[in-house]
Amino acid sequence: MRTHELVLRQVEADLAAGKLRLGDRLPGERAMAGQLGVSRPSVREAIRVLEAMGVVRTAVGSGPDAGAVIVADPGSPLTAALRLHLATSHLPMGDIVQTRVLLESWAVREAAGRATPAQVAAAAQLLDAMDEPDLPRERFHLLDAEFHVALASLAGNVLVSTIMASLREAIHGYVIAAAPSVPDWTPVATMLRAQHRAVLAAVADGDGDLAAELVAEHIEGFYKASRLA
Template identity: 45%
Template sequence: MSEEAPQRAWRIVLEHIERDLLDGRLGPGDRLPSERELSADLGVGRSSVREALRVLEVMGLIRTATGSGPASGAIVIATPSGGLAALLRLQVAAQGFPLTDVVQTRLVLEDAVAVSLAASESRDLVDAHRILDAMDAPGLRTAEFLALDAQLHLALAESSGNTVIAAMMSGLRTAIESYVLTGAEAIADWDAMASRLRAEHRSIVAAIDAGDATTARALVNAHIAGYYAATGLTPSTV
């Protein structure tokens, strides 16, 4: 089986659970079906279920515990952003957004996030640092790495305190992940690219931590535009 097939299966599980969270069929305190049940219901392998649950846990949406009994399994501890996120996901699923529009929107939103966070005296980047550390874990598959990448950018948006920007970034997540994953297929040396992205992420967060808005916004813009250009999805300037 090719690597593409398990990646698709992993996304099937993730999107199924996200839909249940967004539609209110699952909420904080609810327990997810077992790996065996999700595997049978969705027609995917248990390894794909485990990958999706691992990403959901890093996203802060579920908590998992091994063993047996009432405390075992996966329990919902949070829900995604609400109505605007659902609307944007629906639009993305129905027709997709042009890549150039997605990139330009990211540049506008994430520029504002970087400036806002750097200027804030009460910024909280605990989640961003946690995700940065998770991205350093050895053996991450490309899809897992890029899911964490998208979550890092969303975590920064949420930390900014601007609920509209956070909801828009959450809603755009499906389109962003789709494009960056497609772009990854054109990277000859993915390990080198992953190392570059890790370094860029840490530099961005360090500039924000230091309160350096000018550097933070320049690094964010170079990071976003640079990845799409490196993959050949967009010209050097968008």
């Protein structure tokens, strides 16, 4: 189990037990790290996942509104989505890939002509970050998973966005598992960057069918090329 998942499990347990309620503030990073015996980056990653799933809202600074606040009713379906997130490490990679193809091809088809220029620009910023020279492979894969979650959110369907956010770790996990099977990373990274750009361009141009075709080829192509298929 990844260390940030320990934090997620604790938050989920506190929600279920009523120790955390709507409007409550999570302890600070330092306090949570000390309580659970994990690193502060692990706490930060867990909070980022919780925020992406709509369980908490965060605000920076040191004032009374700073930190992470519970904004989802503990009895809401979002807690089930959190459990789905924690269970994804046990899912077969082939099933994850199939689910991604179904969700993301539908999402980009719906997003075409619907996504605003600002939303497209926000997704493009993740691609810009992936273009950074000498970007560590681990960072590339994290941004890759983040981009696909952002891409799915462009459709405007809250449930699809939540499911994709809960699959984020599974996406990152199987990509990391595939990495050692890729002998020459540089041309593969170049190809993935180009494919990401093409999918986003099709969405921005309002060509949903092309976007759906490209994203399916992109997901399945990497899976097969990494010899996981």
